[in-house]
Amino acid sequence: MISFNGITKRYPSGREALSDLSLEIAAGEMVFLTGHSGAGKSTALKLIGRIELPTRGQLIVNGQSVGGLRNAMIPAYRRRIGMVFQDHKLLHDRSIWDNVALPLIISGTPRRELDKRVRAALDQVGLLGREGSFPVELSSGEQQRVGIARAVVSKPPILIADEPTGNLDPDLALEVMLLFKRFNEVGVTVVIASHDVHLIDQLGYRRISLTGGRLATSTQSQVHA
Amino acid sequence: MLNVGTTNKILRFGEWHAQTLVASLGRLTRAPFGTALTVGIIGIALALPMSLEVFSMNARSAAGSWQTALDLSVYLKMGLSEKEVSASYASIAKQPGIATAQLIMPADALKEFRRWSGLGIAIDELKENPLPATVVVRPQPTHDGQAASVSINLLAHNLEAIPNVEHVRFDTGWVQRFTAILDSIRRAAWVLGALLSLGVLLVIGNTIRVDVEGRRNEIEVLKLVGGSNSFVRRPFLYAGIWYGLGGGLVALTLVHALVLALKGPLGRVAAAYGSKFELLGPNLGLSLALLASSVLLGWLGAWIFTNHQLRSIEPGQTQI
Numbered sequence: 001m002i003s004f005n006g007i008t009k010r011y012p013s014g015r016e017a018l019s020d021l022s023l024e025i026a027a028g029e030m031v032f033l034t035g036h037s038g039a040g041k042s043t044a045l046k047l048i049g050r051i052e053l054p055t056r057g058q059l060i061v062n063g064q065s066v067g068g069l070r071n072a073m074i075p076a077y078r079r080r081i082g083m084v085f086q087d088h089k090l091l092h093d094r095s096i097w098d099n100v101a102l103p104l105i106i107s108g109t110p111r112r113e114l115d116k117r118v119r120a121a122l123d124q125v126g127l128l129g130r131e132g133s134f135p136v137e138l139s140s141g142e143q144q145r146v147g148i149a150r151a152v153v154s155k156p157p158i159l160i161a162d163e164p165t166g167n168l169d170p171d172l173a174l175e176v177m178l179l180f181k182r183f184n185e186v187g188v189t190v191v192i193a194s195h196d197v198h199l200i201d202q203l204g205y206r207r208i209s210l211t212g213g214r215l216a217t218s219t220q221s222q223v224h225a
Numbered sequence: 226m227l228n229v230g231t232t233n234k235i236l237r238f239g240e241w242h243a244q245t246l247v248a249s250l251g252r253l254t255r256a257p258f259g260t261a262l263t264v265g266i267i268g269i270a271l272a273l274p275m276s277l278e279v280f281s282m283n284a285r286s287a288a289g290s291w292q293t294a295l296d297l298s299v300y301l302k303m304g305l306s307e308k309e310v311s312a313s314y315a316s317i318a319k320q321p322g323i324a325t326a327q328l329i330m331p332a333d334a335l336k337e338f339r340r341w342s343g344l345g346i347a348i349d350e351l352k353e354n355p356l357p358a359t360v361v362v363r364p365q366p367t368h369d370g371q372a373a374s375v376s377i378n379l380l381a382h383n384l385e386a387i388p389n390v391e392h393v394r395f396d397t398g399w400v401q402r403f404t405a406i407l408d409s410i411r412r413a414a415w416v417l418g419a420l421l422s423l424g425v426l427l428v429i430g431n432t433i434r435v436d437v438e439g440r441r442n443e444i445e446v447l448k449l450v451g452g453s454n455s456f457v458r459r460p461f462l463y464a465g466i467w468y469g470l471g472g473g474l475v476a477l478t479l480v481h482a483l484v485l486a487l488k489g490p491l492g493r494v495a496a497a498y499g500s501k502f503e504l505l506g507p508n509l510g511l512s513l514a515l516l517a518s519s520v521l522l523g524w525l526g527a528w529i530f531t532n533h534q535l536r537s538i539e540p541g542q543t544q545i
Binding site: 049051072075076077078079083089090091093102103106107110111150 | 233240442443445446447448449450451452453454456539540
């Protein structure tokens with residue numbers, strides 16, 4: 001599903017975030033990217049989201065070479081990847097409903113289907129009934145769940161999340177992780193960057209550990225095949 | 226024939242466009258001061274060339290009502306018999322392009338001259354009438370000064386070819402001069418219009434640019450969730466259309482106010498010269514043309530500047 005083949009990413013500043021990284025993530029898998037900050041977790045996710053381009057190497061996502069995408073093809077590519085951000089990236093002047101509906105509107109979903117699908121996504125993250133609220137009226141954990149609802153509303157085959165629990169207390173963090181687990185159980189490939197080793201160990205999924213932009217260890221999943 | 230899927234797609238497309246159109250208007254009304262400023266500048270910029278065009282339009286219609294000054298005097302040869310005079314008169318009156326032809330016999334002409342010249346006694350001393358029979362020809366009215374002067378020259382040429390016509394006197398010089406002045410004013414209106422349109426383009430472009438800059442985060446989010454450039458650009462293009470429409474309406478209002486303010490005084494001046502001239506505002510065609518061009522300018526300005534700007538906003542520049 002996602003395959004890094006000798007990926008190197010060097011930023012214009014000269015910093016090498018990833019060095020000759022090769023790894024495979026299978027379709028339907030749920031994996032955690034761990035490592036200290038600066039280890040290259042975020043960069044790996046940015047490459048998957050085609051937010052950054054690799055300097056060297058080949059990245060294949062959904063059977064497509066990400067480096068070979070023409071500019072005009074990027075929007076369609078991104079629509080097949082749900083992205084969750086640590087700072088949620090919600091539009092603060094729009095209601096929760098509008099925020100979650102955004103990917104559907106962009107892909108030209110018929111209006112009459114919108115409400116049904118937006119409510120279904122909000123129901124999955126436990127926020128049904130808050131459609132009319134604005135992001136500022138929600139707690140940080142709730143905002144993160146709105147971000148997740150937005151990422152999954154158009155049913156993308158891949159879900160990536162960068163430190164989704166970074167700002168949450170342990171109970172809320174677990175709740176959010178269990179949410180990802182539920183999406184993974186219905187077949188979504190989930191890649192989460194997180195430094196919360198304790199929480200990750202609790203969940204028992206495969207853990208890809210990065211150090212200085214290189215693969216340190218890759219454990220096997222303990223509770224799931 | 227369109228299949229159902231295509232029709233649905235088009236309907237959906239139209240639906241979203243309509244919604245974006247309304248939403249972008251809503252956004253503008255939420256920043257009333259900035260919007261009013263932009264719309265006001267556009268309005269004033271467009272009102273200037275529009276006023277000049279209305280002025281030259283009125284001047285042309287006024288010129289059309291001064292047809293009397295284009296009369297031709299056709300002098301017949303001296304010493305013609307009455308029969309010869311009426312034969313000449315008949316062939317003059319038959320000429321195409323003539324509205325009226327009035328025959329003045331030598332005796333009547335002398336009487337008239339005696340009355341107006343104040344040389345009564347001196348004229349009485351004359352043994353014979355020195356004046357020829359004259360036909361006063363009024364050409365058919367035309368509103369185009371340039372064409373009038375050409376057709377009058379042609380008419381005069383034809384009249385001179387008629388037997389027993391001695392001389393045709395007319396003055397198209399002033400028509401030509403007047404037409405030339407009007408043409409210069411129109412030309413100035415166009416040049417000014419072109420320059421100020423460029424100004425409008427820049428004003429709208431700059432407004433949109435500031436707007437895009439202020440919504441950088443939103444644009445990044447839209448791109449992150451898969452929004453194409455055309456999707457991201459659309460609300461800004463609609464904002465440009467609204468700015469253009471608003472500016473056009475302000476320009477129309479200003480021009481109408483100007484006409485209204487000048488109507489009374491100019492009417493009195495015209496009345497003092499015995500003219501029924503009335504200052505007219507822009508007609509429907511001109512008004513619609515102004516609105517259409519200002520809407521087009523708004524859209525174009527937004528298009529040029531958002532295209533330039535959106536390329537520089539990519540989510541890669543921020544941390545995810």
